[in-house]
Amino acid sequence: MSSHVAPGDQVTSGLDRRTELREFLRSRRARLRPEDVGLPSHGRRRVPGLRREELAQLAGVSYAYYARLEQGYGETMSTDVLDAVARALRLNEEERDHLIRLAQPERQSAAQAAPPPQQLRPSVQHLLDTLCVPAYVVDRRLDILGWNRLAAAVFGDWGQLPPEERNVARLIFLSPEARERFAEPARTAQRIAGVVRMNAGKSPGDAHFTALIEELSRKSEEFRRLWARHEVSCGTVGEIVRMRHPLVGEFDLVHEPMALPGGAPMRLVTYHAEPGSRSEEALRMLASWEMEPLG
Incomplete structure (x- = not known):
């Protein structure tokens, strides 16, 4: 970028x-x-x-x-x-x-009101670990607070990143490796820019959020162009997201975000494949490889 x-x-x-x-x-x-x-x-x-x-x-x-x-x-x-x-x-x-x-x-x-720095409740992380679909939790700033092993298999291992880089918008606009996992990265970028603007309007006094937007504006021409369009989005429920994986190729996942109750705003984001589809088989293969013991 x-x-x-x-x-x-x-x-x-x-x-x-x-x-x-x-x-x-x-x-x-x-x-x-x-x-x-x-x-x-x-x-x-x-x-x-x-x-x-x-x-x-x-x-x-x-x-x-x-x-x-x-x-x-x-x-x-x-x-x-x-x-x-x-x-x-x-x-x-x-x-x-x-x-x-x-x-x-x-x-x-x-x-x-700008939410304070957040940590994931242990019970929510346990929920993520028990889900059989890729899932993660983000806050209003799109900081990634927790994820499960299948999310790491689909999107990349966020655990290898410094905590300050675990942000959906930063990954989409500033990380070529993260973008490569999406078969339609421009479409994904448009959606994420709309979510950033919608959420920024809810917390205009959030200095952390302001710094993120300024960084994206400096470093990404694509973000500047999308930001100037003033589109807003809360994330499309049921949207089909086409993924690209180096091991199983392209497959489609259904994007389902939902609010988590209690405390500062957080969203549980899940992805699932249509039953009986080739995409479901691709996801099943990734899950089986992810669960294989090391060594």
């Missing part, structure tokens, strides 16, 4: 709430054309997308009111107004939640 920042590239941590709100709204306006929402286009436009006044009209608010929101001042606006803006921008549920978090931080204070 290139660490060069070309002239004109804007590399920021993206954690300043007002800047983030302003850029998010602008990026969502830019992806809509007047004809998409039943408005006349009036010829060529200097910049792509809807104008502020058009968006305000669609949302049923005054231009000055919407302009203030896009300047980063949404604290006094009601959820009804924000919902109207979300509908006008055709935001999905994840994007709508992201908008409200950015516009009304005082209503999200508990969610935005």
Whole structure:
């Protein structure tokens, strides 16, 4: 990955709430054309997308009111107004939640608190060890807190890495070896960038998270490009992820993340193969080799 920042590239941590709100709204306006929402286009436009006044009209608010929101001042606006803006921008549920978090931080204070450094409960590690599918646990920053032997067989042995490098985003954007395990690394990178932005919006005061985003922005041109798109994602449940393994070749796994209750936010991420598929056989072969005794 290139660490060069070309002239004109804007590399920021993206954690300043007002800047983030302003850029998010602008990026969502830019992806809509007047004809998409039943408005006349009036010829060529200097910049792509809807104008502020058009968006305000669609949302049923005054231009000055919407302009203030896009300047980063949404604290006094009601959820009804924000919902109207979300509908006008055709935001999905994840994007709508992201908008409200950015516009009304005082209503999200508990969610935005930076979680302390986390350790995995022994019972959760025991759960991982008993699962017959690749599984690991991450925190909001995507630090990998624990994993099982089959996850190591599929994704690589994270135990060989220093603890500070055991982070899903760092591996996807900064580790060629980790990327080689994914048959569609660009698709995976897009999803992970969206998860990073979604989670960063929940903890804008997290210095560790800010440092991670700044490092990725400096070292990965791909991350900078994806970060500038302002896409958000909480991780696609049931998504098919195509893996590539040096021993069994390519196979498909179903991605199933789920929240773990209790304490700071953590997610259990599991992958399974469709029953009776060649992918299930590949996973079974990896499991049998992983369980063979050494020596």
